[in-house]
Amino acid sequence: MLWIPIDRSLDVPLNRQVYQQIREKILNGQLKADVKLPSTRELSSQLNVSRNVILDAYDQLLAEGFVVSRGGSGTYVAPGAFLEPHKKVGLLRAFDSDEKRKKDDAIINFRSGIPALDLFPRKTWARLTSTIWNDTPPSTFGYDIPEGRPELRRVLSQYLLKTRGVDCHPDQIVITSGATQAMTLVSKLLLSPNDTVIMEDPITIDIQIIFESTGAxxxxxxxxxxxxxxxxxxxxxxxxxxxxxxxxxxxxxxxLPIQRRIQLIQYSRKTNCYLIEDDYDSEFRYEGPPVSSLQGLEPERVLYIGSFSKILSPAIRMGYLILPTQLIEQSRKLKWFTDLHTPSIDQLVLAQFIEEGHLERHIVKMRKIYRNRRDFLICCLKSTFSNQVDIFGHSTGLHLIAEFKEQEFSKELLEKTDRLGVKIYPVEDHTMQKGKHPNQIILGYGHLNKKEIEEGMARLRQAILS
Incomplete structure (x- = not known):
């Protein structure tokens, strides 16, 4: 007798339940090679199910090679279907991941560069997406060109000229899956082992890793x-x-003031090198007029990188790389080798979003909200730590720097803040020359409300004083 429990309350069809359980018994060796299975009539009677249920299960096992049919004799377990079991870790990993997410959700995380995800313009984006899906021609759903949709590149070149002073033709733009892919393309385009790359210090550790991975x-x-x-x-x-x-x-x-920009361009001319301009969140400037791009001063020597992760959402995975004309062809080839092209429908939605003016209106709206959150964070820092903290780097973007006069952010202190449910990020983590910024932390505020900011500062004070 072959014992197979059947549960009619499950969403899994009965034939699938029978198939899965016989398959598992064969794989783990409970049913050994050449063992004869019950006839379909016999097993259907034992399990009180239709004979067709058993026929479907046996047919699936036969198709996958778990059993063989011997004419006039019956159905037998096929040789070679036993798989020696290994320790299962998939479920544990998934459980660990879920537990980590729950824990992270409870932490007040001052990570930089995260926009207010709850304020993403969902209705507008959904409407445009629906329109594109319904109205776009069938050819849009095929393979596309690696440099990106011409509609998006055209709109983007106009937008960047207007808002950032970027001087480029649409053909100079390569649409990427975020700024990280743009950085990776740059590294593949320009770098070989032992090449020298000059970088600001400190600078984000992720970019250091990307460039170092080439052997530079x-x-x-x-x-x-x-x-x-x-x-x-x-x-x-x-x-x-x-x-x-x-x-x-x-x-x-x-x-960077104009004098240093000019010095930087002069240096690139003397050494015959390129300049990589990462313009990652300059749309959110709170003090003074907007600052024009470096690329606008030297278009044939600057590679300009931008993305929509901090303006809109990291989830849309949309960035761009603007290239000097001599690098266009090779960059397109590299993009094709990387992923063929960035998703076409998303590009068309973004193009329409920009062309109809939604992006500029969203930026204006969010600039006011982020300025308000920044001001509240500064107020909390001053009221919580009084004259023990200096604040700078807050004129633009989604983070600021807090420099503590008599406090270094050691490993022990960071572990203490973690236990208290607040996550902070030392500047020292992003330095190449260590020891110059031990008392400075990066505090991102774009995604935090006032209650979270206030409670985060209270927990940080508790960690420092305890």
Whole structure:
């Protein structure tokens, strides 16, 4: 007798339940090779199910090779279908991941660069998506060109000229799946092992990892409150490029003045290198007029990178890379080798979103909200820590820097803040030359409401004082 429990309350069809249980018994060796299975009539009677249920299950097992049919004799377990079991870890990993997500949801996380996800313009995006899905021609659903949809590249070139002073033709734009892919394309396009890359220090650790993965050597140049200190650029080096965040240095927050921009361009001319401009969140400027791009000063030497992750949402995975004309063809080939093309429908939705003016209106709206959250965070920092903290890098973007006069953020202190349910990020984590920023932390506020900001500062104070 073959014992197979049947549960009619499950959504799983009965034939599938029979198939799965016999399959599992064969795989784990409970049913050994050449063992004869009950006839379909016999098993259907034992399980009190229709004979067709058993016929369907046996047919599936036969199709997959678990059993063989011997004419006039019956159905037998096929040789070679036993699989020696290994320890199952998939379910445990999933459980661990779920537990981690629950824990993360309970933490007040001051991670930088996260927009207010609850304020994403869902209705407008959904309406445009529905229109595109219904009205776009069938050809849109096929393979597309690697550099991106012409509709998006055209609209984007106009938008960037108007808002950022970027001087480019649509053909110079490659649409990417976020800024990270743009950085990866740049590294593949320009770097070989042992090449030199000059980078601001500190700078986000993720970008360091991307460039180092090519075998290139990173040469740090300190950044101060004005951004990259161009007086320290090494004339004896022949770098492939200099990586900068001129509109809002990450993480310190400085804006590179025109004098340093000119010095940087002159350096690139002398050393015949490119400049990589990462313009990651300059749309949200709260003090003074908007700052024009570096690319607008030297279009044939600057590779300009932007994304919509911080303006709209990381989930839409949309970024762009603007190239000097001599790099266009090779970059398209690399994009094709990477993923063929970025999803076409999403590109068309974004193009329409920009063309109808929704992006600019969203930025205006969010700039007011983020300024309000920034001001509240500054107020909380001052009221909680009084004159023990200095604040800077807050004129632009979604984060600021808090520098504590008598407090270093050691591993022990960070573990203490974690236990208290608040996550902070030391500047020191993003430095190449260690030891220069031990008392500074990055506090992102774009995704946090006032209650979370206030409670986060209270927990941070508790961690420091305990």
């Amino acid at each position: 050597q990173l040469y740090p140049v300190p950044a101060d409150k004005y951004g990259l200190d161009t007086s320290l650029l090494p004339l004896e080096k022949s770098p492939k490029f200099v990586y900068v965040t001129p509109s809002h240095q990450f993480p310190l927050g400085g804006t």
